[in-house]
Amino acid sequence: MKASGGIKHKILTWLRLTEGSTVKVYRGYVHQQKVVVFGHVLRRSPMPRQKYRQNFWINSFALLRLFMMKPVSGVTVKVSGIEEDVRFVTEKDGFFRLEWTPDEPFPPGWHPVKVDLIRTGPESEEPIATGQGEVYWPHSTPIGIVSDIDDTFLISHSSNLRKRLHVLLTENAHSRDPFENVVAHYQLLARAGTNANALNPFFYVSSSEWNLYDYILTFCEKNNMPDGIYLLSQLKGFGEILKTGQNKHVTKFTRIVRILEAFPDMKFVLLGDDTQEDPNIYTSLVTHFPHQIRCVYLRRVNPQNAVRTQEFVDQIVATGVPCCYFRHSSDAIQHSQQIGLVENVEDQRLG
Known part of the structure; x- marks a missing residue:
């Protein structure tokens, strides 16, 4: 023995x-x-x-x-x-x-x-x-930020399992790339209406599993993403690795609802992408919490989902909540400046 x-x-x-x-x-x-x-x-x-x-x-x-x-x-x-x-x-x-x-x-x-x-x-x-x-x-700040992870700020190819697994298996948390200018946008959101001593809180809510917690945390720290709380999905075993990132998205809706209910006096910015169910989830959140959503950002990643996503964008805008369906983070930054969410500060990294 x-x-x-x-x-x-x-x-x-x-x-x-x-x-x-x-x-x-x-x-x-x-x-x-x-x-x-x-x-x-x-x-x-x-x-x-x-x-x-x-x-x-x-x-x-x-x-x-x-x-x-x-x-x-x-x-x-x-x-x-x-x-x-x-x-x-x-x-x-x-x-x-x-x-x-x-x-x-x-x-x-x-x-x-x-x-x-x-x-x-x-x-x-x-x-x-x-x-x-x-x-x-969190400090008493004007807004809180709820952000997806994969294909929202971390290039992941979520809509293509083969590409997603290829990136996960061949790259690491130090070699993976964020989208261009996304860090600049998130840093501006962190300081929107406040200062460096009392930053707006970030909640990173993803369909990725808790297995990837340290991996994601390391990536965010290396790329100077704002510190935040991570709310991921149920652990997967070795035999389920081919299903990574393919969790039931209703749980994601529930996790975000918990955040909104925990901070009823705070308005939130929602950031996601069009590769999976973010447009649907965020539209439902705007419907249920219209007075708590400051604006919505959806990254344009999957051309096949563009028409469907635009329909959700139109529904969100019809409620009076600003929504930006963008391809480049520089466009999202410009939108944030136009609606007065962030200061109109020239960033030399943009352009």
């Missing part, structure tokens, strides 16, 4: 996979004095990538490892270091969501948080593993 365990450990180490319980805590948020934290409990997870090289085999294997996670269901996690007993029993896919009202309100900004995986029983509970994350309490 020891030899077998030793061999297994060596194989997992060679594959750069951890063994043993891990608590993965994602970026959460604070709303109406309530703290929301979510994550996964895993019994196998990939180790953080240390080097980025433009090598097909290295990049392919690094991507495949992200789908070798093994979630743990039915175990108990609790918030660490607070008097209030806030706990959650993980769901089938190992997911947990913790929510509580702290004794003392959080000031605006980012704050660390810890979550313990505990062993429950008649004796005292003891942490088996602890995960660390952050929560964000």
Whole structure:
């Protein structure tokens, strides 16, 4: 048995996979004095990538490892270091969501948080593993931004599975490209009506799976995208890798609704693209929350969807909500300036 365990450990180490319980805590948020934290409990997870090289085999294997996670269901996690007993029993896919009202309100900004995986029983509970994350309490700013990821700011070829897999397998988070001028647009939105000390909050909501969380976070940090909270889709196993990014989009609608309801006094800018269901989802959001949507941006990526998308754009505009169906981010920036959303600042990177 020891030899077998030793061999297994060596194989997992060679594959750069951890063994043993891990608590993965994602970026959460604070709303109406309530703290929301979510994550996964895993019994196998990939180790953080240390080097980025433009090598097909290295990049392919690094991507495949992200789908070798093994979630743990039915175990108990609790918030660490607070008097209030806030706990959650993980769901089938190992997911947990913790929510509580702290004794003392959080000031605006980012704050660390810890979550313990505990062993429950008649004796005292003891942490088996602890995960660390952050929560964000937005400043009182004019707007919030909800943005899709794939083909909205990250070139992904979502409407073509072969191309999407090719990019995922051959590139990495350092070599992938954002659309031209998209970072400039997002940085302008982050400062719209406010300043660098109190930026508008960003919520990145995507049909991509939680498997890709670190991959997406690394890409955003490298490309100087505004910091934000990521709300992704259900974990997928190794056998489902061909379905990456093809989740049920109704859950995306629900995740955005939660954000709008959590911040009822804030107006939101919605950014998406025409490769999948963003036009439909955003039109429904405008219908249900007409007074909370400041404007909508849809990137023109898939020519086959242009006519259908334009119909949704017309519906949005008919409600009185500005909507820009654009091909280049420079056009979106110009639109934001025209409607007074961002200042008319000359950017030398445009042109």
